Amino acid sequence: MKSPSFFEIDIWILLSTISLVVIGILFIYSSGITSQRIVVSDEYIKQIIWGSVGLIVLICIVFLLDYSRLQDWAEYIYIFFIFLLLITLFIGKVVHGAKSWIPFFVFGIQPSEFAKISTILLLAKHLARNEERVQRITEFLKGLGIVLFPVFLILMQPDLGTALVYIPIFLIMTYVAGCKKRHILFFLLTGIPLIILSVLPAWENYMNGKKIPFSSIFIETDLVKYTISALVLILALALLGYYVFKKKYYYWIVYSVSILVFSITGSMGARFLLKEYQIMRLIVFLNPGVDPRGAGWNIIQSITAVGSGGLFGKGFLQGTQSQYRFLPQQSTDFIFSIIAEEWGFIGGMLVFTLFLIIMLRGLAIILSTKDPFAIYTGAGIIGMIFFHFIVNIGMTMGIMPITGIPLFFLSYGGSSLWTALIGIGILLNINMRKYR
Numbered sequence: 001m002k003s004p005s006f007f008e009i010d011i012w013i014l015l016s017t018i019s020l021v022v023i024g025i026l027f028i029y030s031s032g033i034t035s036q037r038i039v040v041s042d043e044y045i046k047q048i049i050w051g052s053v054g055l056i057v058l059i060c061i062v063f064l065l066d067y068s069r070l071q072d073w074a075e076y077i078y079i080f081f082i083f084l085l086l087i088t089l090f091i092g093k094v095v096h097g098a099k100s101w102i103p104f105f106v107f108g109i110q111p112s113e114f115a116k117i118s119t120i121l122l123l124a125k126h127l128a129r130n131e132e133r134v135q136r137i138t139e140f141l142k143g144l145g146i147v148l149f150p151v152f153l154i155l156m157q158p159d160l161g162t163a164l165v166y167i168p169i170f171l172i173m174t175y176v177a178g179c180k181k182r183h184i185l186f187f188l189l190t191g192i193p194l195i196i197l198s199v200l201p202a203w204e205n206y207m208n209g210k211k212i213p214f215s216s217i218f219i220e221t222d223l224v225k226y227t228i229s230a231l232v233l234i235l236a237l238a239l240l241g242y243y244v245f246k247k248k249y250y251y252w253i254v255y256s257v258s259i260l261v262f263s264i265t266g267s268m269g270a271r272f273l274l275k276e277y278q279i280m281r282l283i284v285f286l287n288p289g290v291d292p293r294g295a296g297w298n299i300i301q302s303i304t305a306v307g308s309g310g311l312f313g314k315g316f317l318q319g320t321q322s323q324y325r326f327l328p329q330q331s332t333d334f335i336f337s338i339i340a341e342e343w344g345f346i347g348g349m350l351v352f353t354l355f356l357i358i359m360l361r362g363l364a365i366i367l368s369t370k371d372p373f374a375i376y377t378g379a380g381i382i383g384m385i386f387f388h389f390i391v392n393i394g395m396t397m398g399i400m401p402i403t404g405i406p407l408f409f410l411s412y413g414g415s416s417l418w419t420a421l422i423g424i425g426i427l428l429n430i431n432m433r434k435y436r
Helices: 013-033 043-064 067-091 111-129 137-155 160-177 182-208 222-245 248-273 276-286 297-308 335-368 370-398 416-433
Strands: 093-094 098-104 107-109
Touching: 013 043, 013 416, 043 248, 067 098, 067 111, 067 137, 067 416, 093 111, 098 111, 098 222, 107 416, 111 137, 111 160, 111 370, 111 416, 137 160, 137 182, 137 248, 160 182, 160 370, 182 248, 182 276, 222 248, 297 335, 297 370, 335 370, 370 416
Parallel strands: none
Antiparallel strands: 093 098, 098 107
16 A cells, blocks of 8 residues: 655644644743843753654654554554553652652653543543444443543542543543434533532532532531432332333433432542642632632632733733742743733633644544544543643633643643644554555
């Protein structure tokens, strides 16, 4: 078979990707400049190395690999990164409160980032091989298991932000595959009350100032046991009614009560696993003034930086929020805040446009191919990039809670950058071989 030509590559995706990487390097450099114009960080040098190597890897994936081979290797790639996640729990380096890094010479790798790609590949293979049975609850649950295994290991680190990314990837891929909407909706409806109940004690303490009526039945351990026992009894009776009388309303009783059972039990587990600072991130998202010099500081300073940029910004290397070190993690989580401050609304719209080009062209690629594995893999990659984009930029503007999710291509960090570039490489590979 003839090798693909460079002129067959989707130049819009490639140029947008390279542009974002270059912008990222520029503003990582800016984040390391003080008000006295002293460079206090060499992060930009490391990012240049990671970006250069990552783009070489991208090109190699496009021209030296047939994406269909990834379907054959999916299990092995997945198992390899599960192994890395396991050993990270024992030998990992703690960074920002999470043991998520494996030391590697002067650098480090974050397996949880690369595991996103391996999970996408195995889930895509599962969905492609079970297309005719994909609407069965058993196949949906098998796919969920593929995703929840790495999620559980990442939560053990604990790294809530990275673990969260896997959920929209799963939901988008299963939706594209044609799984029943009520199965996907069950997952969403379980997650929403789970989050609310997880932060309820902190909400009462910091925001409400008093107990909410009947909240004890969802918080206090003894009362929760009685609540769950009562719900399980209702669930058992509804199941019996459904199998005996075959009435549809029994099914919906089972559906609704199951959501409550999983939400309540899940919230108990979440309160056990989540650290206090992670709970506080959700609280200060609702009201940063609760702790303006503590947990709310990040949001307040980020919003200040974004708002102060105006239409055209203060100019490159002229940002006061970054130079006076008011912005925390300014080269990683809050890189967009620096861009918005120094390049203003116009610079922000440039970043938005480049991401939009990547996602729209990515959608065009998966809509034009007939291979189910390629479609689901592409959907997972686009979903991953979109979630990183919307959550990271949302948290810098104060419309999303702070989760520690980096902005792909722009934030400092080799693992997240390489993960994004590998994803783009696979997407371009699919595009160049979709008619072969």
